[in-house]
Amino acid sequence: MSSPSLLPRPRRRRPVPLSPRTVAALLLVSAVGAAAFAWPFFADPGSQVTAHAKDAPWLFAGLLVLLVGVVGATLSEAGLGAKAVAMLGVLAAVGAALRPIGAGTAGIEPMFFLMVLSGRVLGPGFGFTLGAVTMFSSALLTGGVGPWMPFQMLAMGWFAMGAGLLPGAHRLRGRAELALLAGYGFVAAFAYGTIMNLYGWPFIDTLASAIAYDAAAAPAANLTRFLAYCLATSLGWDLGRAVVTVLLTLTLGTPVLKALRRATRRAAFESAVTFTPPER
Numbered sequence: 001m002s003s004p005s006l007l008p009r010p011r012r013r014r015p016v017p018l019s020p021r022t023v024a025a026l027l028l029v030s031a032v033g034a035a036a037f038a039w040p041f042f043a044d045p046g047s048q049v050t051a052h053a054k055d056a057p058w059l060f061a062g063l064l065v066l067l068v069g070v071v072g073a074t075l076s077e078a079g080l081g082a083k084a085v086a087m088l089g090v091l092a093a094v095g096a097a098l099r100p101i102g103a104g105t106a107g108i109e110p111m112f113f114l115m116v117l118s119g120r121v122l123g124p125g126f127g128f129t130l131g132a133v134t135m136f137s138s139a140l141l142t143g144g145v146g147p148w149m150p151f152q153m154l155a156m157g158w159f160a161m162g163a164g165l166l167p168g169a170h171r172l173r174g175r176a177e178l179a180l181l182a183g184y185g186f187v188a189a190f191a192y193g194t195i196m197n198l199y200g201w202p203f204i205d206t207l208a209s210a211i212a213y214d215a216a217a218a219p220a221a222n223l224t225r226f227l228a229y230c231l232a233t234s235l236g237w238d239l240g241r242a243v244v245t246v247l248l249t250l251t252l253g254t255p256v257l258k259a260l261r262r263a264t265r266r267a268a269f270e271s272a273v274t275f276t277p278p279e280r
Contacts, residue, residue, distance in 0.1 A: 018125050026128060026161070033154045037198040040226075041219045087263065088130055091118050095134035096141050109241050111138070112192075113248035114256070115156065116185045119163030120177075121260040127160035151199040159192050178253045185245035193238035197230050204229075 035042075091114070098111040111134065119127030132153040139149045166184060168177065204212035211229040213222060230238075 018123070022125055026125070029154070030158070033158075036154075037151070037195055040198070040202055040213050040222055084126065087122070088126070088133060091130055092133045092137050095130070096138035099134075099138040100142055108244055110244060110248055112159070112189060112241060112245045113185060113252070115160040116163045116181055116188070116245065116249060117253060117256050117260060119160035120166060120169065120181060121257060121264060122164065123169075124161040124164030127162075127164040128157040131156035131158070131160035148196075148199055151196065155192050155195045158195075159188050162188055177257075178250055181253060182246045182249045185249050186242045189242035189245050190238045193234050193241065194230055197226070197234055201226060201229055 095111045095114050098114060099109065101108065101110055115127070115131055115134065118130055122130070135153040135156045136149070139145050139152070163181065163184060166180060168180070172180065202213045211225050211232060214225065217225070
């Protein structure tokens with residue numbers, strides 16, 4: 001008989017397994033979301049989208065709401081059970097409570113480090129759901145409801161999902177893992193700010209600034225305008241967000257990762273919830 005210590009450890013199942021239908025739903029919403037963000041670089045100057053440049057973000061916002069709902073329904077069907085929903089609610093509430101701290105001043109946004117660590121421990125499917133739900137609940141809490149909200153939900157979903165896709169989820173631990181997560185948080189914080197700049201950029205009047213979106217300009221010219229817009233308007237906030245995410249990850253990452261992994265083990269997501277009738 002083999003020694004118990006020599007038996008391979010079973011790989012723990014994550015709260016939201018990535019079934020083929022889940023992957024397909026995530027790819028669909030990501031593809032449409034990428035088009036919703038990047039349309040100014042690809043729209044033909046004579047197209048209807050360009051003619052309604054001020055209305056396009058509203059149209060895409062409505063479409064993204066429907067698509068995020070489709071992803072949520074698909075994830076639920078794939079196995080978002082009662083235990084996972086409970087953990088999702090707790091983490092989303094904590095993230096929503098962290099967002100008003102600093103109110104985004106100079107990039108002081110501590111919720112981003114929690115999204116990195118949660119996505120790392122709980123996986124890309126859970127991370128995407130958590131990021132979107134956290135942004136939705138925090139918008140209700142802070143009164144930040146508007147056409148930008150679906151874009152924020154999608155961008156934060158990508159942010160947390162990316163952490164769940166990092167390598168070494170079952171092997172890498174200690175300082176090496178913290179360094180990986182801190183590096184990802186630094187880069188992804190800039191990526192989040194850049195992506196969100198794409199949402200508001202077309203709203204700027206061309207006559208008001210040389211860095212605004214110009215429907216008649218070539219894609220290369222608009223790309224130059226957009227990069228100048230990012231440098232002029234959001235570099236300081238993005239840098240602050242990245243630095244705060246790195247500092248919180250390095251200082252609080254170890255205890256938070258341990259707490260999340262302990263909660264995941266005790267939740268036993270692979271075990272179905274059963275109810276027994278009361279004894280008479």
